[in-house]
Amino acid sequence: MELSRRQFGLLAGAVAAAPLLTGRPAFAAAPTLLPPGQSWQLMWSPSARTDGMRAWESIEDDRADSHTSAAPHIFPEGDNFRFTMHTVDRDTSTDRQRHEVTGNRTPSGFLQWRTGELWRVTYSMFIPSTLKATTTFTHIFQTKMPGTGTGPITVTSLRRSGGTQTIEHKIFEPNILVGRTNLEPLHDKWIDIDYEIRIGDGSAGAVRWVLRDGATTVVDATRTGIDTFLGDRVRPKWGIYRSLGDSSGSLQNCHLLLTNLRSYKAVAGNGGGTTRYEAEAATISQGAVESNHAGHSGTGFVNSDNVAGCYTEWTVTGTAGAATLGVRFANGTTADRPATITVNGSPITQNFPGTGTWTGWTTATLPVTLNAGANTVRITANTANGNPNLDYLEVTQ
Numbered sequence: 001m002e003l004s005r006r007q008f009g010l011l012a013g014a015v016a017a018a019p020l021l022t023g024r025p026a027f028a029a030a031p032t033l034l035p036p037g038q039s040w041q042l043m044w045s046p047s048a049r050t051d052g053m054r055a056w057e058s059i060e061d062d063r064a065d066s067h068t069s070a071a072p073h074i075f076p077e078g079d080n081f082r083f084t085m086h087t088v089d090r091d092t093s094t095d096r097q098r099h100e101v102t103g104n105r106t107p108s109g110f111l112q113w114r115t116g117e118l119w120r121v122t123y124s125m126f127i128p129s130t131l132k133a134t135t136t137f138t139h140i141f142q143t144k145m146p147g148t149g150t151g152p153i154t155v156t157s158l159r160r161s162g163g164t165q166t167i168e169h170k171i172f173e174p175n176i177l178v179g180r181t182n183l184e185p186l187h188d189k190w191i192d193i194d195y196e197i198r199i200g201d202g203s204a205g206a207v208r209w210v211l212r213d214g215a216t217t218v219v220d221a222t223r224t225g226i227d228t229f230l231g232d233r234v235r236p237k238w239g240i241y242r243s244l245g246d247s248s249g250s251l252q253n254c255h256l257l258l259t260n261l262r263s264y265k266a267v268a269g270n271g272g273g274t275t276r277y278e279a280e281a282a283t284i285s286q287g288a289v290e291s292n293h294a295g296h297s298g299t300g301f302v303n304s305d306n307v308a309g310c311y312t313e314w315t316v317t318g319t320a321g322a323a324t325l326g327v328r329f330a331n332g333t334t335a336d337r338p339a340t341i342t343v344n345g346s347p348i349t350q351n352f353p354g355t356g357t358w359t360g361w362t363t364a365t366l367p368v369t370l371n372a373g374a375n376t377v378r379i380t381a382n383t384a385n386g387n388p389n390l391d392y393l394e395v396t397q
Contacts, residue, residue: 057103
């Protein structure tokens with residue numbers, strides 16, 4: 001298969017020693033705010049490994065130059081974006097600390113979240129036990145109107161409630177709680193966030209906040225009839241933004257990891273929907289479903305035999321016309337694993353290079369043409385090394 005037992009043991013030991021380099025897949029849940037007749041159009045899907053800091057509209061990294069010897073505090077680390085906070089770091093307002101990124105940068109510019117629109121962001125997040133909830137504010141996600149001096153619209157925060165560490169999501173004004181759960185069981189592991197916001201003034205807005213720990217849904221909370229618009233447009237922010245006024249002794253050197261960030265916009269009809277097809281549910285020839293490498297989606301992935309001609313095949317539903325296939329894979333060797341991807345019998349050669357480790361999941365994308373209704377997509381290994389490990393196939397139209 002992939003590695004000898006001894007090689008896998010050494011690799012597993014290395015991963016255990018440095019677990020924060022392992023990415024996790026975004027979670028695709030059935031949304032509750034999406035109106036009938038609309039679908040999600042994928043608008044932004046940055047890669048830390050390939051896009052780096054070009055993923056963001058703006059970067060707020062030690063704005064006061066308080067700790068330049070440790071710069072940068074925000075940087076790509078493998079497939080993750082890392083935010084590092086030290087106790088000596090200070091913002092321009094010296095009673096707080098801030099290392100954040102804002103917005104969604106694409107090759108054609110910045111995404112504009114406007115009033116009347118419905119947006120969705122999904123991402124995976126690793127919160128180490130050193131990043132604790134505090135008695136004052138510790139925000140790790142916000143939506144805001146761009147510009148200085150404006151308060152948040154919504155916030156995801158790590159806050160102590162009656163002495164208990166919690167993670168919560170709120171409408172900032174007038175302090176409406178959307179959902180909250182204990183933080184400590186979520187420390188030192190990857191968790192998945194699925195967040196929707198309908199941008200509306202007065203009582204026309206709504207939000208849905210979903211937090212999952214693996215296959216377990218920990219929070220799924222919705223608030224409607226709320227104000228989610230201040231003016232101009234809405235922009236998401238991620239990072240660590242915390243007050244120094246904590247009275248619980250929780251402030252220490254820490255960091256936050258994010259991976260597989262995506263933004264979707266609700267659009268009319270079937271244009272732009274993204275559908276995921278897990279590999280473990282596909283037809284498999286000369287291979288097996290396994291789950292021994294962390295970071296996979298669903299219940300597992302397909303590990304092919306080391307033989308040319310082995311394949312994994314999906315039946316996907318589409319509309320007639322152009323589409324994008326996203327193949328999530330991992331190749332823990334240094335040798336490329338080329339394959340032939342056939343869509344309704346039309347072949348495309350696709351190379352799957354090494355990803356560093358078997359937990360180094362990444363996504364290859366390619367343009368295809370689909371028929372209306374059922375389509376057959378098969379990935380066939382071209383060499384005796386077989387296919388890479390296959391996690392899922394995503395179809396975007």
